[in-house]
Each structure stands twice: as C-alpha cells, then as structure tokens.
Amino acid sequence: MKKSAFKLLVMLALGGSFLQFQSCKEEQKTIKPLVIEFKKEAELVLKTANDSIIKKLDIEIADDEYKTQTGLMYRDEMGELQGMLFVFPDEDLRSFYMKNTNIPLDIIYIDANKTIVSFQKNARPNNETSLPSNVPAKYVLEINAGLSDQWQLEVGDKMEYKKVE
Helix, strand or coil, X not given: CCHHHHHHHHHHHHHHHHHHHHHHHHHHHCCCCCCCCCCCCEEEEEECCCCCEEEEEEEEEECCHHHHHHCCCCCCCCXXXXXXXXXXXXXXXXXECCCCXXXXXXXXXXXXXXXXXXXEEEECCCCCCCEECCCCEEXXXXXXXXXXXXXXXXXXXXXXXXXXX
C-alpha cells in the first residue's frame, strides 16, 4: 500500500472516531437537571399572639422519615408564599442544617401549642453547621430567608395549618 493511501485511511479512521466522540458529547448536553416541583399539601396561617393574621402560606408537609431527612434539598427556588412544615411526633430539642439545600432559609421552631419559640435566620445554602432550636419544638417551618424579618415574626406568634384534599 502506498504511503498516501495509508495516510488517507488513517485520517478517515481518526475522523470517524472524532465524529463518534462529538456525538457522545452532544447527547450529554441534553441531560436535564433534577427539578423538584412544589406540591401544595396544606395551608398555613401565621398569626400574632393576639390572633391578627400576619401571612397565609401554601406548604408542603414533612411528616415521615424520608421527607424529614430530605426537606428542601436539591431545590433552586421556592415561592414567597410557600414553605415546608416539618411535623415531629414529639416536642424535643431540634437541630437542622443546610446540606444540599440550595436556597437560603429562615428556620422557625414552633412548640406543641403551635407557638413560635425560636428562629435561625438567613441559613446559608449548603452549609452543614448545626442550627439548633435552643428550646423544645414539635414543628419546624422553613421559609425563604429574610421573610421572618420582613413579616416581623416574633417569638410568641402562632401558626395553624390545615391539609388540603
């Protein structure tokens, strides 16, 4: 075989390999990121200690082990009037962290009487530092960071919620 014919065959073989590699790269670009959609499971009302309504929210409820462990992980956004309510079987000291949570949050600790007992405000995304309740809590409400100050929530304010069908 002549050198020029051999070179041509080598170039064609390499070119074919390059095209296969390029098509694999193109396929990888079409992989869509994981998007977890908000699913309204209940309506929650925040009230002052004297029962004036502060805000009404649509919430998801985390009341089993899986939902409690994953919470708002892997989400990139949450609406202003949305949140997640964690419901525990008992009142106890609680501690949350922001592992795999991409949005900054205010974490509101609520006792068995549905009264706000403490806050962890402006929790930083993906930070694994412990964010304790400092007092026993049965419920934990997560909302977008800054909203508890904007809505002027205080220790002693109350919440109530009702599941939707």
